[in-house]
Amino acid sequence: MSNRRALGALRERPPGQLQLDDGMDRVLAEVATSGFALVRGALDDDDRRQLLAEATGERGRFLRVPARVNGVRQRADQLSLSVGDPRCPVVNGLARRLRDLLISCPDSHGQHRFDASQARYMRYRGAAGGLGAHRDGMCYGLLVAVYSVVGSAEFSVLPDGDGHTLRMLVEPGDLLLLRAPGFDGEPDGRRRHAVGPPLSGDERVSLTLRMVGRHGVHRRTDRRSAKAG
Ligand SMILES: O=C(O)CCC(=O)C(=O)O
Numbered sequence: 001m002s003n004r005r006a007l008g009a010l011r012e013r014p015p016g017q018l019q020l021d022d023g024m025d026r027v028l029a030e031v032a033t034s035g036f037a038l039v040r041g042a043l044d045d046d047d048r049r050q051l052l053a054e055a056t057g058e059r060g061r062f063l064r065v066p067a068r069v070n071g072v073r074q075r076a077d078q079l080s081l082s083v084g085d086p087r088c089p090v091v092n093g094l095a096r097r098l099r100d101l102l103i104s105c106p107d108s109h110g111q112h113r114f115d116a117s118q119a120r121y122m123r124y125r126g127a128a129g130g131l132g133a134h135r136d137g138m139c140y141g142l143l144v145a146v147y148s149v150v151g152s153a154e155f156s157v158l159p160d161g162d163g164h165t166l167r168m169l170v171e172p173g174d175l176l177l178l179r180a181p182g183f184d185g186e187p188d189g190r191r192r193h194a195v196g197p198p199l200s201g202d203e204r205v206s207l208t209l210r211m212v213g214r215h216g217v218h219r220r221t222d223r224r225s226a227k228a229g
Contacts, residue, residue, distance in 0.1 A: 055149075065077065155170045
């Protein structure tokens with residue numbers, strides 16, 4: 001299928017697609033139900049320009065990732081940063097914005113404890129770029145937030161058992177929220193996902209915010225034992 005036809009087909013079937021105006025409670029309910037939610041237009045052009053300038057400025061030393069990790073094919077360059085590092089004020093501002101969004105609605109899923117500690121840019125180039133099916137590490141708590149900064153790609157969420165792979169187009173400005181251990185009191189809840197090569201232009205850049213630490217993983221067990229007691 002040509003890139004143009006592929007883009008068209010993906011636009012016609014946008015599962016779990018929401019806007020920030022729909023309200024964070026609706027977005028988080030979707031994450032609790034489906035394991036992910038795609039939020040359109042979470043970054044504006046100015047945000048994206050500033051993020052890209054910061055990533056490609058003097059801190060911008062992207063490194064090639066290993067071609068295979070635990071059997072997962074990877075073709076990308078990455079730039080890892082610590083949230084709070086004064087040398088990346090734009091990323092720090094985005095992490096604060098995400099936190100503000102998460103605490104803007106009642107703590108129905110335990111999301112008030114999310115506080116991103118790690119930021120990772122991924123840059124995919126050419127037809128071979130992308131990541132094979134994988135789950136994020138168990139060491140990342142509550143949510144994984146993937147912002148599309150530059151370019152479009154097919155993002156797939158794979159079924160855990162029977163069921164279909166959900167394919168969606170991620171475009172500049174989109175935020176894809178993935179469930180991580182501890183969200184809604186679930187000990188795991190991670191969805192297997194994959195990302196394809198850039199569909200428009202030569203390059204796609206994403207920025208993922210994660211919180212290191214399995215916060216809240218025992219919440220549901222605690223609730224049960226509190227009831228039993
Ligand atoms: O770049 C993306 O859109 C996805 C990144 C991802 O899945 C990961 O870093 O684990």
